[in-house]
Every structure is written in C-alpha cells, then in structure tokens.
Amino acid sequence: xxxxxxxxxxxxxxxxxxxxxxxxxxxxxxxxxxxxxxxxxxxxxxxxxxxxxxxxxxxxxxxxxxxxxxxxxxxxxxxxxxxxxxxxxxxxxxxxxxxxxxxxxxxxxxxxxxxxxxxxxxxxxxxxxxxxxxxxxxxxxxxxxxxxxxxxxxxxxxxxxxxxxxxxxxxxxxxxxxxxxxxxxxxxxxxxxxxxxxxxxxxxxxxxxxxxxxxxxxxxxxxxxxxxxxxxxxxxxxxxxxxxxxxxxxxxxxxxxxxxxxxxxxxxxxxxxxxxxxxxxxxxxxxxxxxxxxxxxxxxxxxxxxxxxxxxxxxxxxxxxxxxxxxxxxxxxxxxxxxxxxxxxxxxxxxxxxxxxxxxxxxxxxxxxxxxxxxxxxxxxxxxxxxxxxxxxxxxxxxxxxxxxxxxxxxxxxxxxxxxxxxxxxxxxxxxxxxxxxxxxxxxxxxxxxxxxxxxxxxxxxxxxxxxxxxxxxxxxxxxxxxxxxxxxxxxxxxxxxx
Numbered sequence: 001x002x003x004x005x006x007x008x009x010x011x012x013x014x015x016x017x018x019x020x021x022x023x024x025x026x027x028x029x030x031x032x033x034x035x036x037x038x039x040x041x042x043x044x045x046x047x048x049x050x051x052x053x054x055x056x057x058x059x060x061x062x063x064x065x066x067x068x069x070x071x072x073x074x075x076x077x078x079x080x081x082x083x084x085x086x087x088x089x090x091x092x093x094x095x096x097x098x099x100x101x102x103x104x105x106x107x108x109x110x111x112x113x114x115x116x117x118x119x120x121x122x123x124x125x126x127x128x129x130x131x132x133x134x135x136x137x138x139x140x141x142x143x144x145x146x147x148x149x150x151x152x153x154x155x156x157x158x159x160x161x162x163x164x165x166x167x168x169x170x171x172x173x174x175x176x177x178x179x180x181x182x183x184x185x186x187x188x189x190x191x192x193x194x195x196x197x198x199x200x201x202x203x204x205x206x207x208x209x210x211x212x213x214x215x216x217x218x219x220x221x222x223x224x225x226x227x228x229x230x231x232x233x234x235x236x237x238x239x240x241x242x243x244x245x246x247x248x249x250x251x252x253x254x255x256x257x258x259x260x261x262x263x264x265x266x267x268x269x270x271x272x273x274x275x276x277x278x279x280x281x282x283x284x285x286x287x288x289x290x291x292x293x294x295x296x297x298x299x300x301x302x303x304x305x306x307x308x309x310x311x312x313x314x315x316x317x318x319x320x321x322x323x324x325x326x327x328x329x330x331x332x333x334x335x336x337x338x339x340x341x342x343x344x345x346x347x348x349x350x351x352x353x354x355x356x357x358x359x360x361x362x363x364x365x366x367x368x369x370x371x372x373x374x375x376x377x378x379x380x381x382x383x384x385x386x387x388x389x390x391x392x393x394x395x396x397x398x399x400x401x402x403x404x405x406x407x408x409x410x411x412x413x414x415x416x417x418x419x420x421x422x423x424x425x426x427x428x429x430x431x432x433x434x435x436x437x438x439x440x441x442x443x444x445x446x447x448x449x450x451x452x453x454x455x456x457x458x459x460x461x462x463x464x465x466x467x468x469x470x471x472x473x474x475x476x477x478x479x480x481x482x483x484x485x486x487x488x489x490x491x492x493x494x495x496x497x498x499x
Contacts (some may be wrong), residue, residue: 191215429460434491457491
C-alpha cells in the first residue's frame with residue numbers, strides 16, 4: 001500500500017470513529033432524558049416549581065387587590081340596581097345614584113289644602129329617601145376588609161360570582177305625623193258656649209243671653225292615613241294631587257236654646273232663725289252671701305267649705321253657739337253656719353242633684369226635722385253635691401225677715417216632676433242618765449250647793465231620709481238618700497256640795 005492509499009484509509013477510519021462517537025452521544029442524551037421522566041427527585045422539584053408559580057400568581061393577585069384597595073374604585077363583579085360598578089370611583093358611582101335618586105324622589109311631595117291655605121311638603125320634609133348610599137358603601141367594602149388574603153378571596157369571589165344589591169325606598173313617617181299635627185292644631189277652633197248673666201237679687205234674674213259659636217277640628221288620624229295612602233299611590237306611579245282638608249264642626253256644650261231652658265225655679269227651701277242671737281244671724285247672712293249667685297256647670301261638684309271658706313275672726317265671723325267635740329254647746333267663731341249648709345242641702349236634694357258628701361249633727365237640731373240637717377266644719381266634714389244635669393244650675397241664697405232661703409234655678413224636671421224629702425223614724429233609744437261630776441275647782445259652778453247642766457242627756461235615733469219623685473201626684477221613684485244614726489248623748493252635770 002502506497003503512501004497515498006494509507007492516508008486515505010486513515011481518513012476513512014477517522015470519519016467512522018467520529019460518526020460512532022456522535023451516535024453514542026446522541027443515544028446517551030436520549031436515554032438520560034428518558035430517565036428523568038421517572039426520577040422522583042425531578043418530580044418533587046417540578047411540584048415546588050408549580051407551587052412557586054401559583055404562589056407568585058397569588059402574590060401578584062394580592063398586590064393587585066392591595067393596589068385596588070388603595071385606590072377609590074369598586075371591585076370587578078359588583079353591581080347596584082343592575083349597574084356594573086367595577087372600575088368606577090366612589091365619587092363617580094355616588095354622583096350617578098344621587099342623580100338617579102333625586103329624579104325618583106322629586107315625585108314624592110304632598111300638598112294639603114284648606115280654603116285659601118296650603119301646606120306643601122317635599123320628600124326631605126317627610127323624610128322619604130332611597131338607601132343607595134348604604135348599599136353603595138356595602139359594595140365599596142368588598143375586597144377592602146380583613147388581611148390581604150381575605151381581601152384577595154373576596155375580590156376573586158366577586159369577579160367569579162358577582163355581588164348584586166338593589167336599592168329600596170324608605171320613609172320616616174314619624175316626621176310626617178309631626179307635620180300633620182302642626183296642620184291640624186293650626187286649624188282647630190275652640191267652640192264657645194252660650195252665656196247668660198245671673199242676677200239673683202233682681203226681679204229679672206237672667207239677662208244678656210248670648211248665642212254659642214261652633215268650633216272646628218280636623219281628624220288627625222284620618223288626615224295621616226290620607227297622606228300615607230297618597231304616598232303609596234305615588235310609589236305605584238300615580239299622580240300627585242292635593243289633599244283637601246275638610247274639618248268637622250265641634251258643637252259647644254251649651255247652646256242658647258239649652259241655656260234658655262235652665263232659668264226656671266226648680267227647688268226652694270227655707271229654715272227659721274227662731275230666737276237666734278245677733279251674732280248667729282250675722283254669721284248665717286255672711287255665709288249666705290258667699291253662696292248667692294253661684295253657678296254650677298254640668299259635671300262639676302259644689303263644695304261648701306271651698307265656696308264659703310274659713311269661718312274665722314279674720315273672715316268676719318263672730319262667736320256664736322256651736323256643738324263642741326265633747327257634745328257641749330259653746331260659743332265659737334262661725335256658730336250658726338250649719339243652718340246655711342242645712343238649708344242648702346235640702347234645696348240641692350229637692351233639685352235632684354247628686355249628693356256626694358253630707359253629715360248629720362251629733363244630735364237633732366231645732367230648725368229642721370231629724371234626717372234633714374247637714375253639719376259642716378272647715379278643714380273637716382263638708383257638704384258636697386254634683387250637678388248631674390246637662391245644663392247649669394244657679395243658686396240664690398238670702399235672708400228675708402226671720403227666714404233663711406236657698407233657691408235652685410235650672411231646667412225643669414220632665415213631665416212636671418217634683419222631688420220631696422221624706423224621713424222615717426226606725427228606732428229610738430232612751431237618753432242615758434247624766435254623769436254627775438264634782439266641780440272641785442269651781443270652774444263651772446260658782447256657788448256651793450248648786451249644779452250646772454254642762455251637757456244635756458239626749459235620746460238616740462235611727463232615721464232614714466228618702467228622696468221621692470212625684471209626677472202628676474203619683475210616686476215614680478224613691479231613693480234612700482241617707483241612713484242617719486244620732487247616737488244617745490250621756491249628759492254631764494257639774495255640782496258643788498254644800499259647805
């Protein structure tokens with residue numbers, strides 16, 4: 001083999017060696033690649049890589065949510081009344097819904113009309129509003145509450161599932177009630193009763209009859225209901241119309257027709273002054289003046305003590321005989337006034353008035369039969385009666401000669417009715433023997449061998465008092481007015497033995 005041939009042979013072998021080496025390298029690489037698919041270590045590294053990629057995505061999302069929370073825009077997927085808020089600023093959304101609410105609320109106005117007067121209330125005055133701001137705040141808080149991970153989850157959920165709210169119309173009806181009360185109060189007119197002047201000591205006792213005046217009132221509850229119904233009609237799309245106020249008349253208690261019928265003499269009673277002292281007569285006349293001309297309106301109660309007042313020296317009363325707590329008869333200021341109260345009691349009972357309070361004396365008095373007396377004591381027992389009629393009654397009280405009179409004027413009883421007071425003695429108890437007490441100090445008995453009756457022994461009585469109604473001479477009704485028990489009085493005799 002020559003040199004040229006040997007050189008070519010070496011080149012051929014070198015090429016083959018290179019090709020074989022290349023094939024081995026390629027095969028090794030392929031086997032190496034195939035082997036990594038089954039290597040557990042490689043899978044673990046790839047899992048961590050995927051986790052890292054997911055964590056990176058979450059971090060990226062959290063950064064994005066944090067960026068959004070730091071801005072003034074709503075999260076994607078939030079809706080109010082079907083309007084997508086995502087990407088809107090709060091100011092933009094508020095302006096949109098405020099304008100929308102104003103347009104809607106402008107329809108909610110009320111007008112009340114009475115004659116030439118008018119009251120207009122817009123939605124702000126009756127506090128009709130749409131809760132768009134409350135709902136907007138709730139949607140704006142999506143993705144802005146809690147730690148970053150919680151905000152991210154909320155924002156992601158909103159994008160995927162959407163958060164949708166709707167506004168609602170609301171009303172504060174308490175404010176509407178207050179406005180309606182102001183309106184009804186302003187339209188109220190107090191009724192005025194008919195009046196008449198009572199002149200008890202003149203021949204013509206009733207003069208200057210003036211007619212009544214009707215008042216008016218507005219039913220507050222009915223007007224409020226009408227306003228609420230009108231608001232409901234507006235809500236349903238109805239037209240806004242004025243509410244016409246129609247007050248109702250308020251009738252006065254006393255009309256001229258009624259009052260003109262209350263001027264008749266319906267009852268009169270008198271008692272005899274007998275042999276009363278000047279001081280006693282003075283006290284009776286003074287108390288009569290307090291009562292004379294008194295008007296008692298329907299439903300009111302007359303109180304003797306309240307009208308006559310204190311029977312004191314300062315009030316002008318003088319000492320006169322009065323029954324003391326120890327049953328003795330002694331002079332004291334105001335003595336004799338019980339005759340005035342007794343006369344008044346009988347006149348009121350004969351007029352058919354309701355007797356509220358009345359007390360009999362410790363023992364029967366001389367100027368009326370048993371069961372017809374009425375004692376009074378200022379600050380203690382009283383005489384009270386109520387006007388149970390529909391019209392007022394008027395009282396005339398005076399002295400004429402030796403008699404004390406009380407007259408009651410008012411509306412006549414129907415069908416010519418008249419009341420009479422009748423008494424019935426049920427039992428009598430004998431007077432106890434008096435106690436004899438030696439007056440060692442000579443307080444009551446000034447001479448030895450003499451005696452003084454300080455308290456007289458008196459029998460006891462049980463007496464019923466009836467008020468009987470007669471019509472055309474026949475008894476229509478009989479009422480037990482009082483059950484009286486005058487307890488027996490044990491007398492007291494003071495004496496001094498002979499020296």
